[in-house]
Amino acid sequence: MRRERLAPAVLLAGTAVLYLWNLTASGYGNEFYAAATQAAAQSWKALLFGSLDPGGTIxxxxxxxFLWVSGLFAKAFGFSSWTVLAPQALEGVAAVGLLYATVKRTSGPAAALFAGTAFALTPVAALMFRFNLPDALLVLLMVAAAYCTVRALENASPLWLVLAGSAIGFAFLTKMLQAFLVLPALALAYLVAAPASFPRRLLHLLGAGLAVVVSAGWFIALVELWPADSRPYIGGSTNDSLWELAIGYNGLGRIFGGAGGGPGGGGTGGNIGFGGETGIGRLFGASMGPEISWLLPAALIGLGAGLWFLRHAPRTDRTRAALVVWGGWLLVSGAVFSFMSGITHPYYTVALAPAIAAVTGIAGTELWRGRAHLPVRAALTAMVASTGVWGFILLDRTPAWTPWLRWVLLAVSAAAVFALVFGASRTWLAGALVAAALLGTSGYAAATAATTHSGSIPLSGPRSQQGGGPGPREGGSSTEVVQLLKATGTRWAAATVGAQSAAALQLASGRPVIAIGGWNGSDPAPSLDEFKVLVAEGQVRYFVPGGGGGGRGGDNEIASWVAAHFEVTTVGSQTLYDLGTAG
Known part of the structure; x- marks a missing residue:
């Protein structure tokens, strides 16, 4: 009993060290979202809507x-690099703890400890739980939904199932439709395995579905009912609608590309920052493979073997139900990530990490218990061999980084396979299996945690392999410009085209900056007429040219109007327009 209590404590402590150690070395991480956290710390309305600036433009x-969490954190402890990044790290520790608790309820402490450790040491998890993107909270809420579903399966509890639906609803308010990718697995597991009559199971699922709608829909209703002229424009939408954002840019546009796909790259090119070629091999490719696939072959083998060997188990068998939960999560999400042709980044795969870790832990433990039978031992051997061989291939893709590690991994895996085939002692063999499974991924995760990350497309792995796409443009944030903005007393110190440039200026000066056009300068906000009113009322002091974007007219119109009507001045090496003086 004491060992069972000590093991998760050590797991959580180790995870906290991995995710929190030297966290602020990455500065503000993604400055786009850091600026929104800064705004949230200064304005309750900016916090509520996720505004880029305290003035609430877009x-x-x-x-x-996810900004509610970091914004409240910054309000409580002051805005800093640590308050921007620490919420994600703490969410990661909580997610690991919840995964441990979930797997333990169906498969025991050994499987739970392996699953929690494998999850924590997945490179993309070590990346995303140290970086300020929505995915950290998304994963925590999805794991929470799985935990509640497993609790509901124990005695057909509608309350626990409603809690699972509520967790998914709030996950929708974190990253929209991606949260729904786990719903088929959770619903199928309950429909198949809950110890209740079929009509009751259906009724419980309907209640959980209503919980999803309510927990996600209240905020959509709030945004739609709130007067549009007194709240920020919904960035990324074409008509100032959160619902349209969910269906378009952050929904079908992500899956099918084309209109509504937004800026960035599709999935058919070889750009490492955009996921690589679409298809069944994408999760193993150059972009996504090093992030997530270290245990993926083992998980797929274990899932197939586990479901086959349990095919005659009672309907309510808890182990098979757990494999349906985590295996369904893995298959549905993995298929979507593999074939979606819109904007796709490698770090999205962090959503697969809990499922891969859980399936590997559950299936591996069950196969270990039945290893006396030749077919079971063969499946376990295949899991170990595939992990060693695939880990060697992944490490060989970065040959300049710790070249000895791949050979050690291969040797340990070979020893474990040999021991399984010829029946070595239990203690030695168990240790070899765990080492073979975790050696490659743990080394890569440690390298990830030791590397600073910034920009909009972070990648895991050692520093020499970083290529994570462009970060926010500096927007002319020289020392002279920053000092000039700090000295302003207007509602907004400046305006510039594109949120990337605006974020850098706002973070450097601590003063609100209007991001004309939102993320890439293409959103129709603010309009030229709206901007003219703000200038006439003396609410914006400077316009800083040179920002990003070139989309639907409003940004070009504003820049052209400013250039035609105001004096240009040079501060340091940066030109800007003083909106308080006519040209």
Missing amino acids: TVDKPPA
């Missing part, structure tokens, strides 16, 4: 739930 291109 929101980020995601729903604001």
